[in-house]
Amino acid sequence: MEAALASESKKGSATGAAQASGHGHGEHGEATRRDFITTAALGWAGVGGALALWPFIQQMNPDASTQALASTELDLAPIKEGQAVTVMWRGKPVFIRNRTKDEIAKAVATPVGELSDRTLASDKDRTKKGKENWLVLVGICTHLGCIPKGQSLADQKGDYGGWFCPCHGSHYDTAGRIRKGPAPRNLEVPPYEFVSDTKIRIG
Known part of the structure; x- marks a missing residue:
């Protein structure tokens, strides 16, 4: 059991x-x-x-129309020798100067070794071959972003005949290169090309 x-x-x-x-x-x-x-x-x-x-x-x-606004074209024909104009490109002022023979000669004669910023600093590096009279620069001081004087005939152009920044006293020469003052770099050369003998496209 x-x-x-x-x-x-x-x-x-x-x-x-x-x-x-x-x-x-x-x-x-x-x-x-x-x-x-x-x-x-x-x-x-x-x-x-x-x-x-x-x-x-x-x-x-950005669509195609927005991208197109990233470039701007300008007819240079009305700009006489010694004159300058300012256009806007991507929200920045761009200085375009039709340089005189004297301004070109001074820029060419300046030894690159005397410059504080020697990066692509020769005059031929900052202009187009055969169009050396035309100088195209972003018009913003490389120190603190002020807009230099020198576009108007009545403007103070600094000690080197180019541009002068009144904010802190930077002097640029007739090739837009920093020669005196606190700015660390030359004025920027934007991307541009000649689409005809008298017209450029920036951007």
């Missing part, structure tokens, strides 16, 4: 353990499925968010 009871007890224990084990596997499987569903949902949500943002990202890219 006792043996029979012991046998029944072992069977009951085995059955309970099996049920407990089966229950544990079921919970683990259910958790795995839940994790997969959650991960998949988050992944699709990320894709959907990116797709929703795409039109706004595209709007930030």
Whole structure:
């Protein structure tokens, strides 16, 4: 009798353990499925968010008409020798001067070794071959961003006949190179080209 009871007890224990084990596997499987569903949902949500943002990202890219505004053309014919004009390019003033023979001669005669900024500083580096009378510069002082004087015939042009920045006293010569004062660099030469004998495109 006792043996029979012991046998029944072992069977009951085995059955309970099996049920407990089966229950544990079921919970683990259910958790795995839940994790997969959650991960998949988050992944699709990320894709959907990116797709929703795409039109706004595209709007930030400039179209052809906007890119066209990045360049500007100017007819040089009305600008007489010794005169200068200022045009705007990408929100910056650009100085264009039709230099006199004397201004060109002074710029060419200046040894590059005397300059504080010698980077592409020779006169031929700052003008176009065959168009050396035309000087094109970004009209922003390289010290603190003021606009130098020198475009008008009545303007003070500094000690070197080019441009003078009244903010802190930087003097630029007739090639736009810094010669005196705190400015660390020469006036920038923007990218430009001659599209005809009397017309340039800046940018």
